[in-house]
Amino acid sequence: MSLAELQRQLAASLMQGAPAPGGCDPAAVTRTARALVRKRRDAVRRLVPALWTALAGQADAAFARHAAAYRPAGALLHIDDAWAFAETHRRSPFGPVRRAARDELTRLRLHFIRRHRRGRPAVRERRGPAAGLLRTPRLRLVWVWR
């Protein structure tokens, strides 16, 4: 197997649940895939702490569903991951979760821009000033001046 094919198969195993490449220990691949999800979870938890708190005991399970369904992309991978995770909760039927998700998205938008290019999201640092409305604990205007 060529190096390129081995790398494609390993990446698909780790991120899409495809079978482990021939010659690789499937248990080790599974262990690595789980570690990658834990790494993503810890990074997202740090980036959207209010949403994580609002989800309370459901946070880990919610992130596991998100991680299985979404592949982050771009140089700012964890920002993209956190953004996509917050997006999945911005229409939540539970008020505290919905408000926390929208606040976290507002905070992310103060510092970053996320656009889709060639069908994939791309996050980059925002240039220039930005403002937004936060809903919790009370309605208020926040801004970043650059």
Place this chain on the structure above:
Amino acid sequence: MAAAAAVGAAVAERSLGAGVSYRPEWRWEVVRHRDRLGCIEVIADDITGPAALALARDLGAAVPLLLHGIGLSLGSAEGLDPERLEQAAAVVAALRPPWFSEHIAFTRAGGIEVGHLMPLPFTHEAVATVARNVAILRRRLPDVPLALENIAYTVQLPGAEMSEAEFLGTVVRAAEVDLLLDLENVHANARNHGYDPLEFLAALPLERVREVHLAGGVWHDGHYADTHSRPVPEASWQLLDWLLPRCEVGAVIIERDSELPPFAELLDEVHRAGRALRRWAA
């Protein structure tokens, strides 16, 4: 403060001393304790715009700055991502670090971002791939020395044509780069794959070691995970004590990515690393 400053300051002509990997939570602590830091290492991939660049410049004005890449994927058989290459080149040109480091690993393939450093098979094809990608990187960074880091890995890839230590040595010689030796990764791999870390180190081209990383991990499901979430274990400190008499190290960086402790605890580890560097630089 004077004694602490002596430890953090440069300990040899080539050496910056000991420092930490930068985390945004430590922004003010880095400036406040700059006299106790020989250097600070910033992730180049995080500098994606003028605000991050300005912050890095401010940090570099306080403490000598090293730049460390994590997403160039120098081991990718598919080649380098032009956008990431340009971003790395722009950041290096703007900040002019004494050297630029990346990893002997791949992070993407087939359009999939893995989000972590994945191992390469210990083969001649992988050596040639890294050397080819480094040559492309060097054309964009002609004036900056390059160093490549060994990684921790769980999955052993098939088709090995040499040992891991031989592979690392062959890569740095073929790519004509220095070695960033992560001793915690050596410690983790030795635990998980059952080899003697000192025999491993002895088989490396130690004359090429430019920088050392230290960190701490945790046991998870019977395996040692390189999580960068704990203090540096004694086993890794012992590897540093073995290494320093055998090579001239330009910097030792204490890494911590999660479960961040009070900065004073990091400074204790920086102090210990700086003391070890000074002992062997004398």
